[in-house]
Amino acid sequence: QQQVKQSPQSLIVQKGGISIINCAYENTAFDYFPWYQQFPGKGPALLIAIRPDVSEKKEGRFTISFNKSAKQFSLHIMDSQPGDSATYFCAASMPGANNLFFGTGTRLTVIP
Amino acid sequence: KAGVTQTPRYLIKTRGQQVTLSCSPISGHRSVSWYQQTPGQGLQFLFEYFSETQRNKGNFPGRFSGRQFSNSRSEMNVSTLELGDSALYLCASSRGLAGGGTGTQYFGPGTRLTVL
Numbered sequence: 001q002q003q004v005k006q007s008p009q010s011l012i013v014q015k016g017g018i019s020i021i022n023c024a025y026e027n028t029a030f031d032y033f034p035w036y037q038q039f040p041g042k043g044p045a046l047l048i049a050i051r052p053d054v055s056e057k058k059e060g061r062f063t064i065s066f067n068k069s070a071k072q073f074s075l076h077i078m079d080s081q082p083g084d085s086a087t088y089f090c091a092a093s094m095p096g097a098n099n100l101f102f103g104t105g106t107r108l109t110v111i112p
Numbered sequence: 113k114a115g116v117t118q119t120p121r122y123l124i125k126t127r128g129q130q131v132t133l134s135c136s137p138i139s140g141h142r143s144v145s146w147y148q149q150t151p152g153q154g155l156q157f158l159f160e161y162f163s164e165t166q167r168n169k170g171n172f173p174g175r176f177s178g179r180q181f182s183n184s185r186s187e188m189n190v191s192t193l194e195l196g197d198s199a200l201y202l203c204a205s206s207r208g209l210a211g212g213g214t215g216t217q218y219f220g221p222g223t224r225l226t227v228l
Contacts, residue, residue: 034216043116043202043219044155089155098145098168099157100217 003027004092006103013110019077021106023090026071030092034100035064035075038087047088048075080110114139116205116220124226130191133223137184137205143167144186145217146178149200158201161186190225198227 005024013019023033032051036044050057050064050073057064063076077084090103117136125131137144146158157170161180178188190197204217 036219041221043204043221045219046216049216091155098143098160098162099170100145100147100155101157102155104154 002104003101004090004103006090006106008106009104010107011109013080013108015080015082015110015112017080017110019080019084019108019110020074021088021090021108022072022074023103024070024072025092025101027092027094028071029094030101031095032093033064033066033073034091035062036089036091036102038089038105044089077108080108082110082112084108085110116203116218118201118203118220118223120223121221122224122226124228125193126228127193127195129193130189131193131225132187132189133201133203133225135186135188135203135205135220137186137203138218141205141207141218142184143206143215144180144184145204145206146186146188147202147204147219148172149202149222150198155202158188193227195227198225200224 007022034049035047037047038044048059048062050066052068061078066073087105087107089105091100093100119134143162145160147155149155159169159178160167164180175191180186200222202222203220206215206217
C-alpha cells in the first residue's frame with residue numbers, strides 16, 4: 001500500500017514556466033514532508049522540507065504548499081529551467097521515526 | 113565536508129550468490145539508513161542503524177541484513193540473490209536524534225546491483 005501518492009508521473013514544462021507536483025497522504029501521524037531531487041546516476045538530494053505547522057515554505061524558486069485538512073502537499077518550481085530536469089520525489093515520515101515513505105516520483109522535463 | 117560514499121558503485125552477481133555493500137556516512141553522522149530503488153517499487157526503506165544498533169526495519173525478507181561499525185560505517189548484505197534483487201541500493205546518512213528519528217537524511221550515489 002502506497003503511503004504517499006504522487007502525481008503526475010511525468011511533466012513537461014516550458015522554460016520559465018511553473019512546474020507543479022502534487023502529493024497526498026493518509027496517515028495523519030506524518031509530521032515531516034521533504035522533497036528530493038534526483039538526477040540520473042545520482043542519489044536523491046534534499047530540496048526543501050516542511051512540517052505541518054506551516055502552510056507554505058519558500059526557498060528560492062522552490063515552494064512547498066501544505067494543506068493539512070486535505071492531507072495534501074505540493075511542490076511549485078517557479079521560472080523552471082532546463083537544469084531542473086530531474087525526477088522529484090515527495091516523502092513523509094512520522095515523529096521519532098527513522099524511515100521515509102516515498103512517493104512514486106515525477107519525471108520533470110523543462111524544454112528550452 | 114565530504115558526502116556519503118558508497119562502494120562499490122556497480123556490481124554484477126549471479127543468482128544464489130551473496131553480496132556486501134558498504135556505506136561511509138558524513139563525518140559526525142551516527143545514523144545510516146538503507147533504501148532499495150527499483151522502477152517498479154520505487155524507493156523502499158530497508159533498515160536503519162544508529163550507534164551500531166538496528167532501530168527499524170522495513171518489510172524485506174531476512175536475506176537482507178546489515179550492520180554498523182563503531183565509526184558509523186555501515187554494510188548491508190544480501191544472501192541467496194534473486195533476479196528481483198537487481199536495484200539501486202541507496203545509503204542515507206543523518207545526525208540521528210537522541211529520542212529516535214534521524215533528522216534530515218543525505219543520500220549517497222548508490223550501488224547499482226545487477227543479478228543475472
